[in-house]
Amino acid sequence: MPSPLFTPFQLGSVTIPNRLGMSSLTRNRSSATVPNELMKQYYDQRACGGAGLIVSEGVLITRQGTEWPNAPGIWDKVQVREWKKITSSVQALGSKIYAQLWHLGRISHPEAPEQIAAGVPVYAPSAISARGGRFRFIEGCPGYVTPTEIQDPTILIAQFKQAAVNAKEAGFDGVELHGASGFLVHQFLDSTSNKRTDNWGGSVQNRARFALETLKALIEVYGCDVAIKLSPTGGYNDMGMPLKETIDTFSYLLREINRLSLSYVCLVRFNAIYHDPEYDGKKRAIRHDVLETYAPFLGNTPIFINSEVTPAEAEELVGSGRVAGVFLGIDWITHPDLGRRIQAEKALDNVPDYGSFYGTPGMDPAVGYIDYKVAVTD
Known part of the structure; x- marks a missing residue:
């Protein structure tokens, strides 16, 4: 009997060859903001290595002063x-690939070269700085600044919609909205x-509006080939509400997302x-089981799970039908032939x-x- 991990799955309008996805992974190897041949080799290796679905590294929808120089964009x-x-x-090579559409919001810096080139402030839902941060490539290694309220x-x-138009022209099979990790969409939610x-802002419904309206704009471009990544437990980039407010917010959001017929929710x-106050004194992750808590609100919307998933656990989760697929991250960095x-x-x-x-x-x-050892080639 074949492993459930290595069975095909209908994902939106395309069929992925297996349920083993490669998570979006910031790698900072573009030529300024332009993808290059080295990046092509990197993605080719993982496609050859058995990734059923590759989600690109975060793709900037507009010029932003990221913490990491050499992040690719998709605005020109x-x-x-x-x-x-x-x-x-x-x-x-047999894989499918989604573009993860990314706007950092307040996790940008006005002195970063790309933000200067953009000629606009660092925008966010409210003029509230995230705690911490460290822009190592800017003189003095400054932290986060108070953004300008959009x-x-x-x-x-x-801008997200235009990025989707560009992604379609670039040949991506779909787009994943980055709604996690304390970036712009998450900032509106929290x-x-x-x-x-x-x-x-204010009510749960109002805070969820930006995510939902952005998804609707993406659907106008890509139809059913739109997904979203969410991190309800927060922590990273100074995110996290009390548990009840967290559950209320994401339960409402996911009930509404389920009406949109997305290709998947990660x-x-x-x-x-991110729950350890000794880590850096500012993390505030909220411990709860995201699959148990939120799966009931997603009906028939396929769920992919991410974060510290082992191959054995992936097999069990897919085999039991609890998830449609899994995303692995670091294992794909270190093992181009992971699948x-x-x-x-x-x-x-x-x-x-x-x-x-x-x-x-x-x-x-x-x-x-691109220099990690490959052990299985066929």
Whole structure:
């Protein structure tokens, strides 16, 4: 009997060859904001390695002062052309690929080169700074700043929609809205970062409006090939509400999302590191089981689970029907042939080089990116 992990699945309008997804992973190897040949090699390796669905690294929908230089964008024709080379190659190798559409909101810095080039402030739902942060490539390594409250959030929704138009031109099979990890969409959802008194803030319904209206705009472009990633337990980038408010907020959001017939919802599980006040003194993750808590609100919407999923657990979760698929992250960084290894029951024995995950100035960008050992080739 075949492993349930390695059975095909209808995901929106496309069929993925297996249920083993590659999570979005920030890697910082683009040429400024433009995808390049090295990135193509990286994605090709993982497609050859058995990823049924690849979600791209976060793709910036507009120029932003990220904590990480060399993050790719998708707002101009050059970027679209170079992404097309990657999507075409990945698809020819048998995988499907979604673009994760990303806006950082308040987790940007006005002195970062791309923010300066953008010529606009750091926008967020409210003028509330996230605690902490460290922009190592800016002189003095500054932390987060107080953002400018966006007066008309529909401007940002229009940017997401245009990014989807560009992603379609670039050949992506679908788009995943980054609604997790304390970035813009999450900032609208969370009452600690959204103190608005208009119809984009205050009540649960108002705080969920930005996510829902953005998803509807993406659906206008991609139809059923739209997904969202959510991290209800918070923690990262100074996110987290009290437990009851968290459950109330995400339960409402997911009930409404279920009406939209998305291709999937990715739920990020609780990660203990963001719950430890000794980690950096500012994390405030809210411990609860996201699958048990929120699956009942999603009806027939496929669920993918993410965060510290082991291959054995992935097998059980998919085999039991609790999830449609799983996303793995670090294991895909360190094992380009991860899918083939799991299917062949080979050890995951490559040692992570954490220092190279996000690129290091002056270091060969291929190191820790496309040089991990491959053990299974067919």
